[in-house]
Structure formats: C-alpha cells, structure tokens
C-alpha cells in the first residue's frame with residue numbers, strides 16, 4: 223500500500239482524500255516510480271471540481287511528478303531501476319508511488335533536482351510550446367502575458383525575455399508585480415486596479431503586441447484582443463478565472479484580422495519525439511541559467527487540500543509542489 227490523494231466525487235479542495243491505495247507491479251510498457259516530489263497545477267483543480275471530466279472515479283489527483291524508477295514492466299527498454307525521471311501525465315501524480323506508461327517519462331539530467339523537476343515539467347514544457355511553437359516569439363516583438371507571477375507565468379516571462387522580446391505582464395498584487403519584474407518582465411500592470419488595455423497602449427505607444435498569452439480566461443476576455451496588433455495572435459491557454467463564454471468569431475475580424483487558438487500541452491507533446499525535444503529544450507534553457515524555476519510553495523502530500531486552497535485563492539507565486 224502507498225499513500226495517495228484521491229477524489230471520490232467532484233467538489234472543492236475538501237474532496238481531496240489522503241488514503242492508502244494498492245498500485246501493484248508495472249504492466250506491459252509501464253514503469254513504477256517512487257515520487258520524490260509531485261507538481262501542483264491549476265489543471266488539477268479543473269479535474270477535482272469536475273470542470274474537466276475525470277476518466278474514472280475515484281482517481282488519484284495530480285498530473286506531474288519526479289522520482290526514481292523502482293520497477294520496470296515487460297516491453298520497457300529505455301528505462302531501468304534507479305533511473306531518475308520526470309513526467310507529465312493525466313492523473314496519478316499525488317501519490318508516494320505510481321505506475322506510468324514508460325513512453326511518458328523522460329530521464330532527468332544530473333543538473334535537475336527532483337523538486338525542481340516537479341516544479342517545471344508541466345509548466346516549463348507549456349512555456350516551451352507556447353513560445354516556440356504556438357507562436358514563434360522573435361527578438362524585438364512585444365508579448366503580453368497574464369498572471370505573470372504564477373507558475374507558468376514566471377517561466378514564460380523569463381523565457382520570452384531570453385528570446386529577445388519586450389515582455390509585458392499582468393499581476394494581481396504589488397508583491398507579485400515586483401516578483402515578475404525580477405523574473406524577466408519589462409513592464410507589469412496591476413490588472414485588478416488598472417485598465418490593462420490602456421496601459422498596454424501606453425507602454426507600446428499604440429503599437430500593441432504581436433501575441434497575448436492568456437491563462438486567466440473569463441476576466442481578461444475580450445479585452446485581451448484589444449492589446450493585439452492586426453494579424454497578431456490570441457493564445458487562450460487556460461481559465462483560472464473561469465472559462466471564456468461562446469463568442470462570435472467575427473470579433474476577430476473587427477479587432478484586426480486576428481488569429482486565435484486554444485492549445486494544450488497534451489496535443490503538442492502527444493508524440494514521444496515531441497515530448498523528448500520539448501523536455502530537452504526546457505532542460506537546456508534551465509541549465510543555461512536563463513530560466514530559473516521558482517518552487518515557492520512546498521506542502522506535505524497529506525496537505526494537498528491546503529495547496530489547492532492557496533492556489534485557487536491567488537496566494538501562490540511560481541511553482542507549487544507536494545512531497546511525500
């Protein structure tokens with residue numbers, strides 16, 4: 223038996239239940255991992271609340287982790303007992319140990335610590351595909367990133383800066399704005415107090431941004447579209463304030479023939495080759511020192527409820543992890 227945090231019915235943080243479960247030996251193509259740390263992500267709250275339907279009930283919460291391989295199932299050639307690995311995979315992360323399809327794991331370089339890996343596999347590979355594949359950010363461009371001091375936000379800001387962009391962020395408090403400014407953002411707007419569209423116009427002298435990365439959703443739409451240059455791109459990658467409601471696509475015409483996309487990491491890294499390239503790009507930019515992974519909250523696994531409460535009440539900055 224191993225300790226795990228399961229959800230038996232959708233609901234608030236109180237449905238996260240710390241209990242013992244049986245996980246067994248790895249099957250065909252699987253490895254067994256002993257977690258050293260598990261990542262906490264906003265998507266975990268969507269599965270917990272029922273916004274995203276869970277494939278089965280009960281389920282073990284969590285979509286990201288890092289640890290060592292303790293057993294290898296039949297047909298697994300790339301991993302052996304003792305390997306240090308990190309992964310992103312739907313559900314099963316909030317547990318002392320888990321089974322995982324080997325094709326979803328990547329070996330961690332020696333330079334990447336377990337807790338750092340648990341704080342960056344999901345958020346960092348998301349930053350990788352958003353900045354390098356959804357919209358290829360180029361030197362000299364201007365980007366707007368909402369929730370700049372959040373987990374994905376702090377990585378996006380540093381990486382966009384590294385790519386040579388002028389990086390504008392929004393944040394919910396002065397402390398968060400200071401943190402974002404120390405993490406690659408050239409300008410940070412306090413979007414709970416200030417009109418962020420007016421501030422973007424002011425900062426860019428009316429030129430606006432090539433791309434807006436919006437993980438906030440409901441509260442920043444459709445205003446985000448007014449921050450984008452003609453033919454620019456609106457990237458809606460999350461909904462921490464709630465989902466964007468259905469809208470008339472003609473708005474993209476009236477705002478300047480804009481492009482809009484709603485991407486997910488799962489699609490971008492569905493193939494193993496893409497996953498490995500994405501992870502390697504992340505490891506490289508972290509090893510270079512250009513992107514640092516701020517693991518600013520660490521809770522014992524049994525306190526997953528507190529981790530979710532803090533994340534949803536906007537108390538956290540950077541990455542949050544659980545440790546067994």
Ligand SMILES: NC(=O)c1ccc[n+]([C@@H]2O[C@H](COP(=O)([O-])OP(=O)(O)OC[C@H]3O[C@@H](n4cnc5c(N)ncnc54)[C@H](OP(=O)(O)O)[C@@H]3O)[C@@H](O)[C@H]2O)c1
Pocket residue numbers: 262263264265344345348369370371372373374375392393394395398437438441459460461462463464485486487488533534535536537538539540
């Ligand atoms: N599509 C993908 O592939 C993908 C992958 C990873 C993450 N995501 C999305 O990226 C976003 C960020 O994820 P994360 O795990 O790094 O979370 P996070 O940014 O650390 O936390 C969410 C932040 O959203 C902001 N926010 C604005 N309105 C809010 C509200 N009403 N309630 C709660 N928070 C609000 C808060 O920052 P302020 O106080 O500064 O406003 C809060 O700290 C999420 O929407 C997530 O679903 C998408």
